[in-house]
Amino acid sequence: MLIKLRLLGFFQMMLGTMYLDIELPEKSTAQDLWQILVRRYSQLQKEDMSKIAGMTVHGKYVQVENWPFVLLRNGDQVDLFTQMGGG
Amino acid sequence: MGKTAWIDLSKQEVRVEVTDEQLILNYIGSRGIAAKILYDHVGPEVAPYDAENLLIFSVGPFTGTPWPSGARYTVTSKSPATGAYGYANSSGFFGPELKKAGYDMVIFVGKSKEPVYVHIEDDEIKIKEANQYWGQETGAVEKDLRTIYPGSRVASIGPAGENLVVCASVINDYGRAAARTGMGAVMGDKKLKAVVVKATKKSSTKPEFMNVVRRVTPLVKNHPGAKDYTEWGTVILLNYKNKSGDNPTRNHAYGQFPYGDELNAQAIKKYTKKTGGCYACSIKCARFTEVKDGPFMTPLQEGPEYETANALGPNVWNKNPELLIYCNKLCNEMGIDTISVGVMIAFAMEAKEKGLIVDEQYNLEWGNPETIIGLIQDISFRRGTTGQLLADGVKHAGEIVGKGAERFALQCKNVEIPRQDGRVLKGMALGHATSNRGADHLYALATLDLTGNMEVINKVPELAACGPELMDTTKEDYKAVMVRWTEVNNALADALGICKFAFTETYAIMSDDLAEGMRALGYDISNEDIFRAGQRIINLERMYNVRHGYSKKDDNLPTRFLDESLQVFVNPEDIGSPNEKEAPLVHSGLRVNLEPMLQEYYKLGNWTPDGIPTPERLTELGLGEYIHDIPNA
Known part of the structure; x- marks a missing residue:
């Protein structure tokens, strides 16, 4: 299945793109999607970069803790973003 | 009253x-x-x-x-x-x-x-x-x-x-x-x-106000972004910014620090003894650090926060968390702005590197502890060759040194640039340039793109009407719309006396909630009135500067951001290595194209192309009495 992923905030800046189409096996979860990104991009590998990450699936917020339990479907629009900005 | x-x-x-x-x-x-x-x-x-x-x-x-x-x-x-x-x-x-x-x-x-x-x-x-x-x-x-x-x-x-x-x-x-x-x-x-x-008298709170407080507090406290501040504090930003090009290094020659793994949230956590918060805070982002022994022994103190950690860390090529913690304390004891002093020291180090200044007391080498500590003290006491040079601000120092040093004296309106790089964050670039108190990240705190806050964008018609480029931090498009909206909300945060982390960092509550709080205190103010009051503050501040000769010429950025490209490396460790020139990049050629953002910003605010509020704008905000301060009005 194909997931339409939009990268926002620090994720856009560190991966250099806003939009990715990600092929995932059926019954993949939000966590599987994250793992695909981690495998693909060395920028995400040195430490757990999901610490301050947020995700929405079709605009609905999914907590990091729930990523392993959220099943994705073909054509899902997923936003992945970082939730902190100012210092 | x-x-x-x-x-x-x-x-x-x-x-x-x-x-x-x-x-x-x-x-x-x-x-x-x-x-x-x-x-x-x-x-x-x-x-x-x-x-x-x-x-x-x-x-x-x-x-x-x-x-x-x-x-x-x-x-x-x-x-x-x-x-x-x-x-x-x-x-x-x-x-x-x-x-x-x-x-x-x-x-x-x-x-x-x-x-x-x-x-x-x-x-x-x-x-x-x-x-x-x-x-x-x-x-x-x-x-x-x-x-x-x-x-x-x-x-x-x-x-x-x-x-x-x-x-x-x-x-x-x-x-x-x-x-x-x-x-x-x-x-x-x-x-x-x-x-x-x-204060010795017991204060009381109106029950109507407490009802609003009870409603908004869980919204603020439980927002995922606020929870991250509770969990990690601002220093976690070092980790993310270093992979993103927004961890200004070596006076903004780079946006990443090759020693980022040595000076990050984990490194500072080793010295963190407790967390805490300010009055009535439900977020509690503060970290208290201590260095128990060694040359940088520091008693328990609050901080450092991200801005300080960058200013006296990567920006001066310091990778030692103990030195950073020591300098944070030293700056507070001297009563000096950590952001500005970090920018000043980085300027001196770059000027020395370029052969433009010498100092008999300090070697002015990047990352040198004696130089960093000595200059914090010397600037504070206006003593020493370099301390005296810097004590009137980095802009002044650049002009004194000359020979092109003005280019890397990083400031706006004679206030040293805070710890973002506008080349990778265009909304921040515009905010730095247009802030009425000089270079500042908190005046507009335009972070809706950086925090991916679509929930709020969808609530605000003028933001929802923007194209998808609004969310691209590296593009100039629509950033003026964002800054115009965020600067008003941040003016309200400051005017009400609340922390931006409990309002404009997440927008877990909106200005309508603030108006409800004001009404519960007994003030006859509508939701529209309070937003207009925020706009009034921005325009009054702008007019104060206009009255002092300020205009578009002062809404500027350091030339380094306008005509020197920033590269973002896949691996920050490649910076300074023999492979730097061939190293893989995430972004290249990043610069700020300020002019179109400025013109859109002025137009949206009903200001002239020279950055001055129009008489009509002042009149509609109830500031008509100041029209005579408009040049040639």
């Missing part, structure tokens, strides 16, 4: 009056009402160090109440840095104490001949001799005054303020700083070493 105290330090006189309610309705409080007082009393004929300049301590309607993070106060004056508008803002417990003592504003005018401190206890205000404290660091002064006056809170200046250093801060609660635009220097010029405040 609250009170306004006028304290004439020349005449040693105190006058207290009831704060005009219309002033609150029009300008809300704290930053807003202080801007109005400054405008009406300190014109272009008054220089920052004239006795006629005012120094205004102010709090907002929510300061000292149970409103989440209602902890903040503002210090406002004609700034020795900008030569025009200036303010700094701090948290902790000083502001709430001032509010509970009954004051909206404490306004200092004149100059004392001898050092003094002012002691406020409820209705009683006394000016007291402070010769014994002059020359002392802030921590010792605060400790002594809090011993003499148990239960009090103290805001004081250190050597930097006494020596009129343009980036001198005001320090309260030992480690909280009203740091920007040199408010500590104005305090020092007035020979005012400290303000001590204590």
Whole structure:
């Protein structure tokens, strides 16, 4: 299945793109999607970069803790973003 | 109603009056009402160090109440840095104490001949001799005054303020700083070493207000972004920014630090002994650090926060967390702005590297501990070759050094640039350039793109109408729309006396919630009124600067951001390595194209192409009385 992923905030800046189409096996979860990104991009590998990450699936917020339990479907629009900005 | 105290330090006189309610309705409080007082009393004929300049301590309607993070106060004056508008803002417990003592504003005018401190206890205000404290660091002064006056809170200046250093801060609660635009220097010029405040009367909160507080507090506290601040503190930003190109390094030659793994949240956590928060804070982002032994031994202190961690870390090529923690404490003891001093030191190091300056005392090498520590002290005391060069600001230093040094003297409106790189964050670039108090990340705090906050964008019609490029941090498109909206909300945060992490960082609550809180306090103000009040504050501040000759020419960025490209490396470790030129990049050629953003920003605000509010805009905001200050009006 194909997931339409939009990268926002620090994720856009560190991966250099806003939009990715990600092929995932059926019954993949939000966590599987994250793992695909981690495998693909060395920028995400040195430490757990999901610490301050947020995700929405079709605009609905999914907590990091729930990523392993959220099943994705073909054509899902997923936003992945970082939730902190100012210092 | 609250009170306004006028304290004439020349005449040693105190006058207290009831704060005009219309002033609150029009300008809300704290930053807003202080801007109005400054405008009406300190014109272009008054220089920052004239006795006629005012120094205004102010709090907002929510300061000292149970409103989440209602902890903040503002210090406002004609700034020795900008030569025009200036303010700094701090948290902790000083502001709430001032509010509970009954004051909206404490306004200092004149100059004392001898050092003094002012002691406020409820209705009683006394000016007291402070010769014994002059020359002392802030921590010792605060400790002594809090011993003499148990239960009090103290805001004081250190050597930097006494020596009129343009980036001198005001320090309260030992480690909280009203740091920007040199408010500590104005305090020092007035020979005012400290303000001590204590409230003894029990304060009460209206039940209607408590109902609003109970509704909004869980929204603020439970927002995922706020929870991240609770969990990680601001220093986690080092980790993300270093992979993203927004961890300014070596005076912004790079956006990433090759030693980022040695100076990040995990490294600082090793020295973190506890966490904490300010008055009425449900987020509690503060970290308290300690270095137990060694050359950088530092007693338990609050911080460092991200801005300091970058300014005195990657920006000066320092990878040692112990040195950083030591310098954070040193800056607070000296009473000097960590952002500005970090930019100044980086400038000196780059100038030395380029062969433009020498110093017999310090080697001025990147990352050199003796140089960093020595210059923090020397700038604060206006001593030494390089310390004296830098004490009037990096812009001044650039002009003195010349030979192109102006290019890497990184400032806007003579205020040193904060710890973002506008080349990778275009919304921040516009915010830095247009801020009415000089280079500043908090004036507009345009982070909707950076935090991916589609939930809020979808709630606000003008933001929802923007194209998808709004969310691309590296593109200029639509950033003016974002800045116009966020600057108003941030003005309201400052005016109400609340922390931006509890409002504009997440927008877990919106300005309508603030208006509801104001109505619960008894103010007749609509949702539209409060947003308009935020716009009024921005326009009044802009007009104050216009009155001092400011215009578009001053809404600028360092040339480094405009015509030197920033690259973002896949692996920051490649920076400085033999493979740097061939290293894989995430972004290249990033620069700021400022002009189109500026013109859109001006147009959206109904300002002229030269950055000046139109008479029509001033009239619709109820600022018609200031139309005559428009050039050629």
